[in-house]
Amino acid sequence: MDRRPAVIIIGAGVAGLAAACEMGRYGVSVCLLEARDRIGGRVFTLRDPVCEWPIELGAEFIHGRPPEIWKPLRDANIDISEVKGETWCVSDGRLSPCDFFSDVDEILEEMDDSSPDESFLAFLDRRFPNPKNESQRSAREHAVRYVSGFNAADPSRVGVHWLVQGMKAEEKIEGDREFRARNGYLDLMDIFREQIGEYGITLRTGAVVDSVKWKRGDVKVHIHESERAGILEAPRALVTLPISLLNAERTEKGVVRFDPELPPVKKAAMQDLEMGKVIRIVLRFRRRFWETIAASNRRLANMSFLLSDDKWFPTWWTTAPEERPLITGWAPFQAGERLSGRSHDVVVDQGLRSLSSLLGVKVQDLHNELENAYFHDWQGDPFSRGAYSYGKVGADGAQQALAAPLQNTLFFAGEATDTTGHNGTVHGAIASGYRAAREILKVL
Numbered sequence: 001m002d003r004r005p006a007v008i009i010i011g012a013g014v015a016g017l018a019a020a021c022e023m024g025r026y027g028v029s030v031c032l033l034e035a036r037d038r039i040g041g042r043v044f045t046l047r048d049p050v051c052e053w054p055i056e057l058g059a060e061f062i063h064g065r066p067p068e069i070w071k072p073l074r075d076a077n078i079d080i081s082e083v084k085g086e087t088w089c090v091s092d093g094r095l096s097p098c099d100f101f102s103d104v105d106e107i108l109e110e111m112d113d114s115s116p117d118e119s120f121l122a123f124l125d126r127r128f129p130n131p132k133n134e135s136q137r138s139a140r141e142h143a144v145r146y147v148s149g150f151n152a153a154d155p156s157r158v159g160v161h162w163l164v165q166g167m168k169a170e171e172k173i174e175g176d177r178e179f180r181a182r183n184g185y186l187d188l189m190d191i192f193r194e195q196i197g198e199y200g201i202t203l204r205t206g207a208v209v210d211s212v213k214w215k216r217g218d219v220k221v222h223i224h225e226s227e228r229a230g231i232l233e234a235p236r237a238l239v240t241l242p243i244s245l246l247n248a249e250r251t252e253k254g255v256v257r258f259d260p261e262l263p264p265v266k267k268a269a270m271q272d273l274e275m276g277k278v279i280r281i282v283l284r285f286r287r288r289f290w291e292t293i294a295a296s297n298r299r300l301a302n303m304s305f306l307l308s309d310d311k312w313f314p315t316w317w318t319t320a321p322e323e324r325p326l327i328t329g330w331a332p333f334q335a336g337e338r339l340s341g342r343s344h345d346v347v348v349d350q351g352l353r354s355l356s357s358l359l360g361v362k363v364q365d366l367h368n369e370l371e372n373a374y375f376h377d378w379q380g381d382p383f384s385r386g387a388y389s390y391g392k393v394g395a396d397g398a399q400q401a402l403a404a405p406l407q408n409t410l411f412f413a414g415e416a417t418d419t420t421g422h423n424g425t426v427h428g429a430i431a432s433g434y435r436a437a438r439e440i441l442k443v444l
Contacts, residue, residue, distance in 0.1 A: 013041020018433030024199025054184025066427030085304025085320030152276025162391030169421025254382035275386030
């Protein structure tokens, strides 16, 4: 490979990986820079040595049948299984099968992206101001929890237009169905690793980008690796940084300074997008203790999801239909904010307390059954600073503006730049990488 690559890619998350491999396939010399000591970005898979199951600290599910994920996995003969099982709810201290989904769907279907944009809470206050009965009140509350939980979004800030566009995009790929690969997202990372080697892509991990000095046809990327600093040059660069880093103060760790600064149209687009917050833990127990719990004349042996209004971990899920002694806790939005920055032990203890309250099992009994716990604070991670993006009120066109190249020199990818309605997803990030690669290939 030439010492001076044709393209420098900043960030080896799935967007950067997809773009690098796509350009490498056409013989383009690429240098891929990653601040962490691993590839994948907000995809981060470990392997539990005892139950031989992938532990996802970041993205876990394959939402629907997006070709960006299904095709490479199928081509590699990777088994993909659908998430199945029963969804249980805890309401007013009572555990029962969930029965609110159709009511929530009716609320969500009332959203309209042809009307002036408004926040989801403003939409609810306008369209469903005074619930007439307990059923309507409950449906409204569950709708709020869905938006804040699934989208990791602030219901008072997320735009209805953005939500509707995401729902339309999901319908095209059966996004209401969830799948997992055999080894989790590790299977997809292995495919990217193989392609990196096959196409001769230069990958430098532990390479923290400090600044990007650019002008038409020339980019100088200032990096430091351990105690050593250096400058890499190329005629063009692809930026795949999370929206949280693009919006952060330039003096903070992990934030890249641009010289000259990005133009006002880019900054305006960045301000229209927000980074959602989530804390998640994965707990491995000695056994699947919930199998013995009974409610509504049924046992929880087939429980897949557990939903509640718990203020710390309102959502839990198992490995169903696989029978593993693992359960994952999900703390989005304000719950994630409260837990961010806390120690591993504090977060795990709070998770056990929430699970104890929801399932009616003594906290000490859960501590006795617990064998291991996995946790990563994405808000505290200087190279992510959050979970995934969402569009605020008035964000129409923000993704397109953020994705647009500058002087055929700086290009942009990442889930926040996806223009197809799949923001916040792995397949949306991959699609954005392919889109950016096509833009660069057209220039070369």
